[in-house]
Amino acid sequence: GAGVSQSPSNKVTEKGKDVELRCDPISGHTALYWYRQSLGQGLEFLIYFQGNSAPDKSGLPSDRFSAERTGGSVSTLTIQRTQQEDSAVYLCASSLGTQMNTEAFFGQGTRLTVV
Amino acid sequence: AQSVTQLDSQVPVFEEAPVELRCNYSSSVSVYLFWYVQYPNQGLQLLLKYLSGSTLVESINGFEAEFNKSQTSFHLRKPSVHISDTAEYFCAVREGGSEKLVFGKGTKLTVNP
Numbered sequence: 001g002a003g004v005s006q007s008p009s010n011k012v013t014e015k016g017k018d019v020e021l022r023c024d025p026i027s028g029h030t031a032l033y034w035y036r037q038s039l040g041q042g043l044e045f046l047i048y049f050q051g052n053s054a055p056d057k058s059g060l061p062s063d064r065f066s067a068e069r070t071g072g073s074v075s076t077l078t079i080q081r082t083q084q085e086d087s088a089v090y091l092c093a094s095s096l097g098t099q100m101n102t103e104a105f106f107g108q109g110t111r112l113t114v115v
Numbered sequence: 116a117q118s119v120t121q122l123d124s125q126v127p128v129f130e131e132a133p134v135e136l137r138c139n140y141s142s143s144v145s146v147y148l149f150w151y152v153q154y155p156n157q158g159l160q161l162l163l164k165y166l167s168g169s170t171l172v173e174s175i176n177g178f179e180a181e182f183n184k185s186q187t188s189f190h191l192r193k194p195s196v197h198i199s200d201t202a203e204y205f206c207a208v209r210e211g212g213s214e215k216l217v218f219g220k221g222t223k224l225t226v227n228p
Contacts (some may be wrong), residue, residue, distance in 0.1 A: 031214055040124070042220030043159075043205060056215050091159070097214060104216055106151075107158040 002026075002107055004107035006092050012113045013082055021077040021110045023092030031097025032075050033104060034067060038088040047089075050077060082114045117129040117210050121219035129227050130198055136191040136222045138180075138206030144212040148189040150180055151218075156203045162204070165189060176200075198226045 005024040013019050025032050034046040041058040045059040049069045060066070064082075069075040078088055089111050122137040140146065148165040163174040170182040181192045189206060206219040 025179070033216065035218070042121075043207075045215060045217055048214055048216075050214060056213075082123035093159075093216075101162045103149075103164070108158045 004094050004105050006013075006107035006110050008043065008110060009099055009108060010111045010113075012115060015084060015114055016081055018078065018080045019082055021079075021090050021092075022108060022113070023075045023094075025073060025075070025092070025094030026105055027073075029094035029096055030072065031095045031102075031104075032069060033093040033095075034075070034077050035091040035093070036061075036088045037091055037109065043049070043091065046077070064108075079112075082112075084114045087112055087114045117146070117208050117215075119206050119208050119217055119219035121206055121222050123222050124220065125172070125223045125225070127225045127227060131195045131214050133191065133194050134196050134200075134202050134224065136188070136206075136224065138189045138191065138219060140187050140189065140206075140208045142208060143211055147209045148179070148180075148182060149207040149209070149216070150174075150189070150191050151205045151207060152202050153205065153221075159205065162191075196224070196226045198228060200224060201226045218219055 007022045032049040035043040047057040047067050051072050052069050064080045067077045089109040091109045093106045095104045096102040118141045120139045131160045140144040152162045153159045162213045163172045166184045178193045203221045203223045205221045209216045
């Protein structure tokens, strides 16, 4: 596609429910990143994929968070048993990933609100 | 592990004034440095980047940043800002040998008439 696409754009869920956030990277981009943007906290790194594998998942806040990527393309971030502190904008980015200097392109994000 | 510090969370300035947004990083290895901008209700987009070579890098809209290795800084400057520069600016660093891109907490620049 023309850019990184994330869905849904907004999600309101009840505390304790599971949610899935989807990211469609730019076609041909091998690296894919997930970040969380909270008020006053900047962009918090969650996980990144190179192809279908995740060399660095050190930013996942707890075992309620998981992510997968299939076919070297679409990625899903799953949050189980959501808590109010999970409320944030979840951003996905992709890059060519083969060089250290390649630019990361961001999607518009999914705004998650846990009530 | 690398980290990025943006010393100012908010910077208000008047139109046509100069501005400097500060960024310091911590890393013991070679780094690549980036500034991203997020305009109101829009996604993040790359403003400029330092990879190697000249320590002064420029963007197409008049911003520039200088890599200072001894001070581990990558401050963003513009000699004369416009109201349209109002946005949140994020500094980011990637260490050589890693794909992980780490961001600072951002600086909200507000340009007033």
